[in-house]
Amino acid sequence: MTRTRTVDVLVVGAGPAGLAAAARLAAAGAGRVEVLEREATAGGAPRHCSRPGFGADARGRALDGPAYARRAVREALRAGATVRTGVSATGWAGPLALDVTAPTGLERVRAGAVVLATGARERPRSARLVPGTRPAGVLTTGELQRTVARFGPRPEHIGRRAVVVGGDPVARGAARTLRAAGVEVAAVVAEHPCPAVAFAGVPVLVGAVVTELLGRGRLTGVAVRGGDGRATVLRCDTVVFTGDWIPDHELVRARGLPLAPGTRGPVTDQGFRTAEPGVFAVGNLLRGVEPALVAAAEGRAVAGAVLERLGGRPWPAAGVPVTAAGPLRWVTPGLLGPAAAPLLVRPERRLARPVLTVAQDGVPLRRERLGGTLVPWRSVRLGPRWTSGVDLAGGPVTVGAEE
Secondary structure (H helix, E strand, C coil): CCEEEEEEEEEEEEHHHHHHHHHHCCCCCCCCEEEEECCCCCHHHHHHHCCCCCCCCCCEEEEHHHHHHHHHHHHHHHHHCEEEEEEEEEEEEEEEEEEEEECCEEEECCCCCCCECCCEEEEECHHHHHCCCCCECCEHHHHHHHHHHCCCCCCHHHHHHHHHEEHHHHHHHHHHHHCCCEEEEEEEECCCCHHHHHHHCCCEEEEEEEEEEEEECCEEEEEEECCCCCCCEECCCCCCCCCCEEEEEEHHHHCCEEECCCCCCCCCCCCECCCCCEEEECCHHCCCCCCHHHHHHHHHHHHHHHHHHHCCCCCCCEEEEECCCCCCEEEECCCCCCCCCEEEECCCCEEECCCEEEECCCEEEEEEECCCCEECCCCECHHHHHHHHCCCCCCCCCEEEEE
16 A cells, blocks of 8 residues: 655755755755655765765865765754655656655655756666676676675675776776775776876776677676777776766656756756756756765755745746757756856867857857866866856857867
């Protein structure tokens, strides 16, 4: 039998964005704020990142991922939010109602507003279409981190010689995790240029791709095609696929919400509103992937629009669409409303001192050269001045880049 309950705000996902949203909303008096997390422990991906880079505590001491996650959970609970773990939202039962599977049984939760904060995941080997026979020893970064967190740094649970696929900061983190576990990192296979010095002496094969996994019971090596077209085999018993993020958008797709072509996350406006009145989306569900501090900032920022919704403010009409062009992979938000809003953009490839452009209906609105280099694993924030000239009665806005 399905039990039906009602809350004021239902947050799906207890990572940095979801917990920050819940804490801000509960503290602002939004009523009953409930967070659902399918994992046994709340906190999201930072729980497995045992390195600094997650801000600082009240005394100015650097926080690692687990400490940051624990603090985020405490702040949500102290603000008055309810955080439920081991609970999965399995589908929609209406515009603002979700069917839920919990340890206590089946539930139907109705809400005044729903905040989707389900995050992003790395594509596994199968989704990257790398052929092979499914041997043991094939991991994503998340699986590597969870293995180390569960069993400790013991090579027998990972392997003894590994290849890391990817060249972004996540790949560097995977290489550090492997070496700390006593695993030799034989090579890094990076399709795009990356700073080899960041991998501390590990050979970096730039412009190369993994074309096949070798071995049956256990991985014995990976076939690699270099940028010059030559093929080689790297002997290893573990391969870690990093990066290539995709939003966890199952609930978005199940509701039929539009997806942005570049990010595969839901299209939202600058208030994180989706096409469904009362449904919001924040954090790395919007794109993969930004640091935890960025996702948490978006979680806090969504609170204002949620409170407006709870207060009876009408859902705004769809804004002006925003798309990325040329060597830019994506831009968010996907819709612009009356107020000028900042944009996040990310390139497909490395761009040295590019000229970024914003145009509407073919008419340039802004054109400016950036002083640094854009890289595929890091976004650039463009301030509200970039969109201040948008005509709400006009056509789509295009953000492009020229070298």
